[in-house]
Amino acid sequence: MKQIKLKGKDIFNGTQFLGSENVLIADQTGLILDIVPTAKAGDDVQEVDGILCPGFINTHCHLELSHMKGVIPEHTGLPAFLTQVMQSRNLAANNPLVIDKAEQSMWEEGISAVGDICNTTDTLVKKQQDRMYYHSFIECMGVADAAASQRYEYSIGVLNSFREISGPFNQCSIVPHAPYSVSRSLFHLLAATPNNTPVTIHNQETAAENELYQEKTGAFIDFYHHFKMDASAFQPSQTNSLEAYLPFFQQQKIILVHNTFTSEADVKFAQQQPELLYWCLCPNANLYIENRLPDIPMLRKLNCNITLGTDSLASNHQLSIWEEISTVRRHFPEIPLEEVLQWATSNGAKALGIQDNYGTFKVGTRPGIVLINQHSKRII
Numbered sequence: 001m002k003q004i005k006l007k008g009k010d011i012f013n014g015t016q017f018l019g020s021e022n023v024l025i026a027d028q029t030g031l032i033l034d035i036v037p038t039a040k041a042g043d044d045v046q047e048v049d050g051i052l053c054p055g056f057i058n059t060h061c062h063l064e065l066s067h068m069k070g071v072i073p074e075h076t077g078l079p080a081f082l083t084q085v086m087q088s089r090n091l092a093a094n095n096p097l098v099i100d101k102a103e104q105s106m107w108e109e110g111i112s113a114v115g116d117i118c119n120t121t122d123t124l125v126k127k128q129q130d131r132m133y134y135h136s137f138i139e140c141m142g143v144a145d146a147a148a149s150q151r152y153e154y155s156i157g158v159l160n161s162f163r164e165i166s167g168p169f170n171q172c173s174i175v176p177h178a179p180y181s182v183s184r185s186l187f188h189l190l191a192a193t194p195n196n197t198p199v200t201i202h203n204q205e206t207a208a209e210n211e212l213y214q215e216k217t218g219a220f221i222d223f224y225h226h227f228k229m230d231a232s233a234f235q236p237s238q239t240n241s242l243e244a245y246l247p248f249f250q251q252q253k254i255i256l257v258h259n260t261f262t263s264e265a266d267v268k269f270a271q272q273q274p275e276l277l278y279w280c281l282c283p284n285a286n287l288y289i290e291n292r293l294p295d296i297p298m299l300r301k302l303n304c305n306i307t308l309g310t311d312s313l314a315s316n317h318q319l320s321i322w323e324e325i326s327t328v329r330r331h332f333p334e335i336p337l338e339e340v341l342q343w344a345t346s347n348g349a350k351a352l353g354i355q356d357n358y359g360t361f362k363v364g365t366r367p368g369i370v371l372i373n374q375h376s377k378r379i380i
């Protein structure tokens with residue numbers, strides 16, 4: 001098969017920059033064959049204008065909400081945002097053309113693997129295409145403690161549908177939605193599910209979540225009343241939410257998503273627990289909903305494993321990991337590009353457990369090849 005030899009301004013191999021005098025060699029299917037010094041690359045080297053990078057890993061998306069692009073205004077805060085999602089998510093849902101279009105844009109801008117939240121089987125057909133890798137996180141929620149087993153059984157039904165397509169391009173697990181939407185009994189059921197990895201959860205996306213756990217007051221009480229949810233069994237832990245729910249889990253791998261209101265004390269507590277933690281940042285969604293960013297300098301200082309996600313088109317203008325990287329760099333220019341690219345590639349792959357096949361230019365893998373200049377664009 002014909003070899004493709006690519007020389008860019010630099011090569012980022014998933015871990016580090018290799019310098020401009022290197023050539024990436026792949027076959028036409030994207031199989032990585034070698035990286036060699038320019039002097040040893042021989043003929044037919046194509047010069048490309050930008051940095052060569054492995055395909056991005058989007059560790060938090062909701063492909064099934066793609067029809068909600070532009071429906072909800074920006075800066076409402078999370079409780080009001082969720083109210084609108086719940087009231088309008090079923091309008092025009094499960095439109096295969098909208099899901100196709102959203103996936104196509106992820107593909108073109110260079111995303112190779114996605115951790116995708118599912119409440120329904122709306123994305124099942126798309127995911128059988130075996131083009132991008134999906135870890136489908138089947139999301140379970142239920143505020144009323146008495147309904148926990150009923151909610152769990154419903155989500156296990158959805159999980160079983162996704163298990164039927166398990167294979168090299170599809171894996172799945174059942175996960176809690178968020179600390180404010182999952183009862184104690186439901187946390188116990190989810191944490192006890194065997195062979196269920198990784199787990200993910202929306203963590204501390206709004207100040208109201210910590211207020212609920214501290215004092216059982218605030219915007220989530222109004223939210224429960226609005227939807228006639230029975231939160232009478234909820235007991236405030238008088239701690240932040242993370243301290244209250246993390247001990248339900250044992251030695252699982254957990255991807256904590258958003259972390260917009262996570263404090264240094266929260267992280268230090270979490271790091272003493274037995275779980276292997278990844279901290280997924282979705283900066284554009286945080287700006288869209290809460291107009292605030294997580295304390296990224298603090299997460300870096302405490303050596304957190306950081307990954308990046310796009311969240312959904314309900315809370316973002318596009319599904320582009322490069323746009324997330326650009327937002328991080330705009331707000332925190334002191335963070336080296338090399339480090340943010342690690343979050344977007346090899347760290348994301350480790351979080352999803354696919355580091356043997358994705359996130360680096362390892363010989364013998366097909367991680368996708370992306371060209372970065374002002375934007376990012378898939379080459380293969």
Ligand SMILES: [Zn+2]
Nearest residue numbers: 062202311312
């Ligand atoms: Zn989300």
